[in-house]
Amino acid sequence: MPESPPRTFEGVPLSILDTTNIIAGGNARDTFRNSLDLAQKAEEWGYHRIWFTEHHNIPSIASSATSIIIGYIASATKRIHIGSGGIMLPNHVPLMIAEQFGTLESMYPGRIDLGIGRAPGSDPATSAALRRGNANGDDFPKLLHRTFKTMLRQE
Numbered sequence: 001m002p003e004s005p006p007r008t009f010e011g012v013p014l015s016i017l018d019t020t021n022i023i024a025g026g027n028a029r030d031t032f033r034n035s036l037d038l039a040q041k042a043e044e045w046g047y048h049r050i051w052f053t054e055h056h057n058i059p060s061i062a063s064s065a066t067s068i069i070i071g072y073i074a075s076a077t078k079r080i081h082i083g084s085g086g087i088m089l090p091n092h093v094p095l096m097i098a099e100q101f102g103t104l105e106s107m108y109p110g111r112i113d114l115g116i117g118r119a120p121g122s123d124p125a126t127s128a129a130l131r132r133g134n135a136n137g138d139d140f141p142k143l144l145h146r147t148f149k150t151m152l153r154q155e
Contacts (some may be wrong), residue, residue: 003079004046013048017085020052020063028062032072040071043080049113051085057126067100074108083113089143091130098150114128116144 008012018038022031039050052069055061063069066084074082087097097114104112118140 007046015049015050031062048080084115086115086117094147
């Protein structure tokens with residue numbers, strides 16, 4: 001099938017945000033297959049990027065391991081950019097995020113996009129389970145600096 005021209009709105013490349021919702025009666029495996037199908041169609045239709053959200057401990061959403069989903073989607077597509085929309089950095093060790101996305105970028109050059117945020121996230125128990133120590137997001141600038149410093153070192 002011939003490649004579609006880039007899909008834009010007034011010159012701005014269009015992207016899709018996939019929240020990986022598990023449909024009633026479905027499961028995570030079906031959701032990931034649906035996400036892959038959506039990404040392949042988006043690529044065929046000329047979309048620039050597909051983003052995947054990060055949510056933890058929500059039974060109806062399958063995107064708790066965003067970098068793994070991105071790798072799965074990238075392995076079955078050719079051109080479309082795949083990104084996180086976004087990784088809530090206070091919930092992660094910056095070095096691990098830098099390494100995960102650096103690895104993805106080396107496997108799929110020029111197609112991996114890292115969106116980073118600092119939202120507190122989920123319910124208090126889940127937030128406490130995800131965070132290192134008593135982090136509440138106030139250290140976001142420092143975490144962001146560490147992440148980018150590590151990523152630049154890997155280039």
